[in-house]
Amino acid sequence: MKLRNFSFLNDPSDDDKRLLSTFLDWTEMAEEKYITKYSAFLDERQCRLCEKVMASVKYENYLLWGGYENAERKMLCVYPQYSDENIIGSYPMQAVTFRFRPEDKLSHRDFLGSLMALGITRGCVGDILVNSGSASVFVKDTVALDVLGISKIGRVGVKPEEGFDAKSVKEPEFREITGTVASLRLDSVLSLALRISREKASALIKGGMVEISHEKTDQPSRTVEPGDKISARGHGKFLLRSVDGVSHKDRIHITICKYI
Secondary structure, eight states, rough: OOOOOTTTSSOOOOOHHHHHHHHHHHHHHHHHHOOEEEEEOOOOOHHHEEEHHHHHHOOOEEEOSSSSSTTTSSEEOOTTTTOSOTTTTOOSSSEEEEOTTTSSSHHHHHHHHHHTTTOOGGGEEEEEEEEEEEEEEEGGGHHHHHHEEEEEETTTTEEOOOOOOGSSSSOOOOEEEEEEEESSSSHHHHHHHHHOOOHHHHHHHHTTTTETEEEEEEEETTTTOTOOOOEEEEEEEEEEEEEEEEOOOOOOEEEEEEEE
C-alpha cells in the first residue's frame, strides 16, 4: 500500500489516510489487472471522504451501496472500466429480516449489541432498520449464516429470514429552508439553518457542538459543500441540498433540508 498526499482533505486521521490509500490502490488494480474490490461497510463520514478522494483522481468506476436507496452505511465497490458485471447484484452483502411480536419493543442498539456479542465486527454490519414487529439488518455475506442463526435479541424471541421488503424503508422527512448567505462558510450556512446570528453559530462551532458528515469541527470558516450533512447538538441535523446561484448583490442562494 502506497501512502498518498491527502492535504486537500480537512485534517484526516492516520486511519483515514491508510483506508483511502487502500482505495486508491484498488483503482490501480482495477485499471491494470481488471480486478474488482469491495470494502467493509463504511459510515457516512468515510463515504464522503471516499467520494472526495475518487474525485481528486477523477476515478469514476466505483459505487457506494448499502442495500437500498439512501442507506447511511455503504460498501465501496471499485471496478474496471469495461466491467460487464451486475455491480449491485454482485455485492457481497445480504439483508436479514427479523420478525417479532409488535408488543415487544426492540431498538437499533438491541440488534447491534446482539450482533457484536457474536463477535461480528462493525464493518460487517450496515444499516439496521427497526419497525413495529420487524427489523431488517444488512450484513456482509461472510457473516450472514451467523445472523440467520439468531433466535433471540436480548430476551425477545425473533424469527430471521433472508431478504427485506423495500416498502418497509421509511423515507426521511425534511423541512426545506431557503435563503442567501455571504459565503459557504460553516458559520454562515449554520446561521441560516438555525435562524440565529452568525456570531452565535460561530460560538456553537468553536464549542465543539457541530459535526459535518459525522466529522467534528471547531472551524467556523470551514467550507460546506452540497451533500454535506451538518449536525448541531441540541438543534438537529441538516443537509445542504443545493447551491442555487448568486443574487445581484453577490449573495449565494442555497437550499437546506432539516431532518424532522
